[in-house]
Amino acid sequence: MDNDALSGLLNDPEALQNALRSVSSLLGASDTGGAPDAVSPADDPEAQLLPVITGIMQSGRAAVRPEKRALLSALRPFVAEDVASQFDRALRLAGMAGMARAALGQLEHRAEGGEHSV
Numbered sequence: 001m002d003n004d005a006l007s008g009l010l011n012d013p014e015a016l017q018n019a020l021r022s023v024s025s026l027l028g029a030s031d032t033g034g035a036p037d038a039v040s041p042a043d044d045p046e047a048q049l050l051p052v053i054t055g056i057m058q059s060g061r062a063a064v065r066p067e068k069r070a071l072l073s074a075l076r077p078f079v080a081e082d083v084a085s086q087f088d089r090a091l092r093l094a095g096m097a098g099m100a101r102a103a104l105g106q107l108e109h110r111a112e113g114g115e116h117s118v
Contacts, residue, residue, distance in 0.1 A: 063098025
């Protein structure tokens with residue numbers, strides 16, 4: 001999933017809810033049938049996943065330091081278009097690698113028995 005698709009997901013509350021439900025069902029959480037009062041926020045898997053997903057997204061953004069992003073942006077006018085597109089692709093790949101690393105860290109944390117703390 002690229003950064004544009006991820007940003008679109010985070011900007012669309014309904015799509016984000018659907019994604020959270022899908023992730024919850026993959027993790028074995030039960031579906032409450034959409035009843036918001038049925039489960040307290042502490043027991044709601046969707047409420048617990050949102051901070052995790054937000055942290056993973058922030059890890060993706062932090063994968064490349066802002067000064068390096070600024071340098072690549074400053075170089076764009078002086079390089080060929082194919083090189084500029086390679087800059088963009090490299091930044092996206094570094095972001096995705098940062099998100100993957102954070103997601104793996106979360107999975108390892110759950111595997112070590114920390115599944116109740118997010």
